[in-house]
Amino acid sequence: MVRKVFELDGHEEGSISPCTKDGSIDCYGKPAIKARTGGWRSASLLLVNQLLVALAFTGVEVNLVLFAKLVLRQSNAESANTFSRWMGTTYCFSLIGAFLSDSYLGRYLTCIIFQVVFNIGLVLLSLSTHFLLLKPQGCGKIGFLCEPHTPFQVAILYISIYLIALGNGAADPALATFGADQFDEEEPKEEKSKTLFYSYFYVALNLGSLVAETVLAYIETSGNWILGFWICSGCGCFSFLVFMTGTLRYRHMKTSQNPISRFAQVIVSSVKKIKFQMPANGEGLYEIQEGDDSSGRRMLHTNGLRFLDRAAIISINEKNKLQDKSQIPNPWQLCTVTQVEEVKCILRLLPVWFCTIFSSVVFIQMLSLFVEQGSTMNRKFYKFQIPPASMTAFDIISTSAFIMLFDVLIVPIYVKVMKRSPKLPSELKRIGIGLAFTIIALVVAGLVERKRLEFASKDGKETSSLSIFWQIPQYVLVGVAEAFVYVAQMNFFTSQAPDGLKSLGMGLSMSSSALGSYVANTILIVVMKITTRNGQPGWVSPNLNEGHLDRFFFLSASLTAINLVFYVVCARRYKVIEFEKREEGNNEEVVI
Incomplete structure (x- = not known):
């Protein structure tokens, strides 16, 4: 056969x-x-x-x-x-x-x-x-x-x-x-x-x-x-x-098994063993490779978040059960090193995930406030009226062109000229570069808005004679930021997620956009509540010519810059997870 x-x-x-x-x-x-x-x-x-x-x-x-x-x-x-x-x-x-x-x-x-x-x-x-x-x-x-x-x-x-x-x-x-x-x-x-x-x-x-x-x-x-x-x-x-x-x-x-129950087992077990003395360098902790789960790899022990390691400490009663192979350890009392490392892995990802939220704030603003800004500008191109939402095509073209040219053209030319492969920035560095581009994009959007207000109509209409093509730089900058951030996020969160939680890693990557949307919504609500006091129209007023959308963009850029500082700190402290090779874990064994 x-x-x-x-x-x-x-x-x-x-x-x-x-x-x-x-x-x-x-x-x-x-x-x-x-x-x-x-x-x-x-x-x-x-x-x-x-x-x-x-x-x-x-x-x-x-x-x-x-x-x-x-x-x-x-x-x-x-x-x-x-x-x-x-x-x-x-x-x-x-x-x-x-x-x-x-x-x-x-x-x-x-x-x-x-x-x-x-x-x-x-x-x-x-x-x-x-x-x-x-x-x-x-x-x-x-x-x-x-x-x-x-x-x-x-x-x-x-x-x-x-x-x-x-x-x-x-x-x-x-x-x-x-x-x-x-x-x-x-x-x-x-x-x-x-x-x-x-x-x-x-x-x-x-x-x-x-x-x-x-x-x-x-x-x-x-x-x-x-x-x-x-x-x-x-x-x-x-x-x-x-x-x-x-x-x-x-x-x-x-x-895989329900990750919520697996995570809860680690927390409960570590709390139950709060009085146990921690072993040095993870020695003597419980680990097993299940022979019927070849798709899952062991995760090697790490020294961070050591309080969770108590969940894998083997008590005297549990040691007796392990020696009697007919009895299975209670997962709410004894967890494997891999199970503990899964929890550590997700906890380590959270600070990085949280810091990517503000990049999503910019992308959401591009799809809402950038479009509203464009709808008030001169949209004529020869005999056509350009839909303001179509300007996002410059974002898409710049993103796709950057990704395709980087892999197909830039790297091959570098290898041909330098006779060696380039040392590419890691996923974490690429995300940081993308966050920096989002700040620049917001600053440019604010400057364009100031220029738009200079050419705003004086008859009370929500229009401006400034051409909509002035928005091209801010869309291109957002596109380059997306090329750095989103692809790196997908690679990073899936590669750093445990084997049975790859979709959850991808979900974390995508859900940062969810919080980004809510943060953008919250910032807008707070800003409008503050800026509409005393009968003022507010920064994002019903008639943009009466407001100050430029100030809102500058505020968002400042918040994103603060976020970038926190991101750099989290990225430097992050420890990459290590898996055991599959060939090394084919046999079922217990480490005591």
Whole structure:
């Protein structure tokens, strides 16, 4: 039987095994055969799926602020807050999806379930817009507000957009990690492809967003919301079909135990043994490699957060149970070193995760306040009116171009000229560089706003004769920041997460955007409450020509700069986790 497999997979001749070494399985639950499963053939389908999903989601996202203003009749501050809350909720759902995919459903099933929810939300949004919201006919254009809506109509709208948030947010971390699962990290060539996949995944997201933020944004800004939303629905349904075509070729990773209970066991066990003396350098702590869980690697002991090590101290009663192999230790009294290190790992990630929040604040402001700023500027380009949301295309182009040129052009040229591979900055350094670019982007946005106010109309209208193309530098800078931050975040949080919690690591990466959305919303509310005292219009006033949006951008830049200082401190103190190689842990053993 083995000979037949080798004959079918001729290019694997010379390999020790035709199966993957990382413990992945095929759709039948058997060890995955390299030549028949995974690789770029499977990953490419997931990239196309991500591109189409991004197109559909961004088609709703990119003009949600204008939709809230023109159709729901909300003010600038209200529509920005509506958008921030919705985006924040979307990314919060990523943690739910990550938890379910790691512990219960698996990544494949998580993607299927929530992409179905996503498509239901898109269709409901299209139907509600078609039959309920656009009244009178032709409303929803800039300068032509729709009639007020009943609570029922507004409720249907909110249900639809939050179904979209749930479907997209919960599936995203599972989809990204599922794509990385198609490559065996124990094979050097596939390990490089696995790292490269995250870059291409983000490029696919950006390319889908680019189409939405140009073509769909133009359609929707022209008042054709119904056509725009039905295109989103069509792309969402087609993306699901693309995903399903690879079912027989996908590689799958086994689900792990519930991380909440595993973490609780470590906390409870360490508290119970609070009076136990800590062993030096982790000697004598309990560890076992379960033979039936080849997908999980041991995590080597580290000296930080030593109070948690008590959970792995073996008491006299537990030592007797271990010697009697018929008895299994109570996990609420004795935990393995790997289990303890999993908790340490997540706790060490949290400070870094927290410091990435302010980069998300900038990206949320780009999608809300940058768009509102652009809507008041001169949008003429020859005979066309440029949709303000389409300016985010410069962000997408700069992000995608930077990622692609760096891997395809810059690094190869460096190797050819210098005759050696470049020493690339680590993920933590790249995140720091990206945070620095976000500060510059906000400062530039503030300066552009001051210039816009100089050319603001004097007749009370919310317009300015300054060309919208003045926004290009701030969008490009945000795009470069994204290229540094988001790809590095995905690589960092998944590589530093334990084997059974890779989706949770991706969920942490994405959920920083959730808190970023809520922080942006909170900052805006506090600023408006302070700046609207004594009858003042506020910094982000209903008429931007009467406010000081520039001051708000400068304030955000200052807060982000303070955040960068804290980030540098956390990044320097971070200790990279170490795994035991799989080959070293094949035999079941107990370390006492």
